[in-house]
Amino acid sequence: MRFIDEYRDAGLARKLASRIAAISTRPARLMEFCGGHTVAIMRNGIRQLLPPTVEMFSGPGCPVCVTANADIDRSITLAGLPGLIITTFGDMVRVPGSYATLQKCRASGGDIRIVYSIQDALQIARGNPGRQVVFIAVGFETTAPTIAMAVKQADREGLQNFFVHCLIKMTPPAMKALLDLGEIMLNGIICPGHVTAIIGTQPYESYARDYGVACVVAGFEPVDILQAVAMLVEQIESGRPRVEIAYTRGVRPEGNLKALEVMDEVFETTDAEWRGIGRIPCSGYKLKDSFVRFDASAAFPVEVPPAREAAGCRCGEVLRGIIRPPDCRLFRKVCTPENPVGPCMVSSEGSCAAYYQYGGIDE
Amino acid sequence: MSEKILLAHGSGSKLSHDLVEKILVPSLTNPILAQLDDAAVFPLSGRLAFTTDSYVVNPIFFPGGDIGRLAVCGTVNDLSTSGARPLYLSLALIIEEGLELDDLRRVIESVRNTAAEAGVQIVTGDTKVVNRGKADRLFINTAGIGLIQEGVDISGSHVRPGDKIILSGGIGEHGIAVMSRREGLEFKVPVVSDCAPLNRMVAGMLKASNNIHSLRDPTRGGLASTLSEFALQSGVGIIIEEGKIPVHDGVRGACELLGLDPLYIANEGKMVAAVAPEDAVAVLASMQGNRYGTQAALIGEVTAEHKGRVIMKTRIGASRIVDLPAGEILPRIC
Known part of the structure; x- marks a missing residue:
């Protein structure tokens, strides 16, 4: 298949791996921010191809995983309101909140529907004019433009029964928060390909400049990732950290101006709660006043009991990259994809789920 | 308006007889089925394989097949995995009230064609109709019997190093x-x-x-x-x-x-x-x-x-x- 096979080429991958091994002399401590990268790295066994000087840490780039329990609890409470239809992406349905899951709420009668896109949620709202439809929006900057477009569309159509519970988060503030925490002394970041396709590379400039961290934007195929690692190692060896794009077929330095424009029209930034990191200023999106009538939290004010964390769950540390999933005592023993204790075991992009599904050889 | 399956089609009344005798039997006919007794009777000796499976696919028609073809293939293939030669199948239908009669005809047609392709016979069957909402259009169960040749001994537990x-x-x-x-x-x-x-x-x-x-x-x-x-x-x-x-x-x-x-x-x-x-x-x-x-x-x-x-x-x-x-x-x- 064109545009895929060339990025999974065994010969090319081996060449890049030997190049990395040949040039790497100093420790390279790299974090892949994005959950999509974590899955690709595990699925393809990329760590096995890297020399011992190169260490990879998984970051907080799984939108379901970083959603705080309080926000999940609020979604579940909304789902319990009579007459409401809750629409959301599949992973959210199974993710445990403090007391329940949307899945359990559905089993006891809540009308919760899995959708593939917010467009499906709009369609459900159009088809059920007598009922109120809430879309639970989790995601990063990649998802934000589609949410913004849907809200504009609902506005144009005058839909009165469509609402968004907006939990969309921004990538750069979280990266900066991790660098400020300084727990893992990174010297390189594999920047998320799809997020950067929207926001461009400008937000990363300060990481290279102020923190001395090499930044390379990567695609999601094995060759893409190995190429990004090679570029990061080169930067680290040369002592000249900067922002580069390995994923040139997907990303332009300025990002996607049209998407940014529509996001700017609909959203403004707000403080957001991140699992494992805590409250990060200006790291989330909320609907601007002009679209506030679509805001589910304004339309349905609900009392949510205080959030609590599952005993023994170390998702927070996994998301900060300071431990690997097998370091958690619950991993594979108590916490499995069938009975997940924390969100990182639920989401298809979660580190724990990726290690569970594809790891195991080196554990 | 097109004809639909009614609850009465499953009630043992004239309508159920019609369903069996006008749609099911003529399409699937073979000497064993044609006896129309409660149990199919046939001679068979040797090592037998016996299996059953239920089919609840949604939608019932999909690119490349339908629930009827699936119901025959699934059971034929399950028998085949034991090395058996599939011979006879049962066919039980659970129909949701309101299913278009034409859709049922299409499914039965597909059962017939697939059985013919596989060289198996539908020798017994059953039909039930349930209230709207109690099933999803059409569920099918098939069971099958096959004969295993002398010397054939196949099982998921027989995989050996080197295979x-x-x-x-x-x-x-x-x-x-x-x-x-x-x-x-x-x-x-x-x-x-x-x-x-x-x-x-x-x-x-x-x-x-x-x-x-x-x-x-x-x-x-x-x-x-x-x-x-x-x-x-x-x-x-x-x-x-x-x-x-x-x-x-x-x-x-x-x-x-x-x-x-x-x-x-x-x-x-x-x-x-x-x-x-x-x-x-x-x-x-x-x-x-x-x-x-x-x-x-x-x-x-x-x-x-x-x-x-x-x-x-x-x-x-x-x-x-x-x-x-x-x-x-x-x-x-x-």
């Missing part, structure tokens, strides 16, 4: 075809279900070799589940090569788009075999000579190491574990 693993063709086609129809997804390269009766292909394989140790059709849970089951049941390790597993371009495209792994997607017309190494080439050739095995490929081998585990050599030369699928398979979200 070669052969797969009869591209994976994931049924699951993707059904999902794309259900979700209204259209792909540039259309994906058609592989739903097919594999008994003739298996008969050919058994002719080509006396050393086929295990056979299984990788349905729900896909190739990954079947291989994991082999490894666990037989207490062996299995090593497969990602690059050797055939995957149709449409399936790959759909999986890329939806964030799914073809290894875990259902098939309804594929067979996986563990064969003694000396016979692998002959079995492979015999599969490739059948219309449902033209893409058959040798995808891996069995070892005494990594007991109970399946290891895949990835395209880029690393290795990873292939585990049983975990939970529901859901689309990715960003």
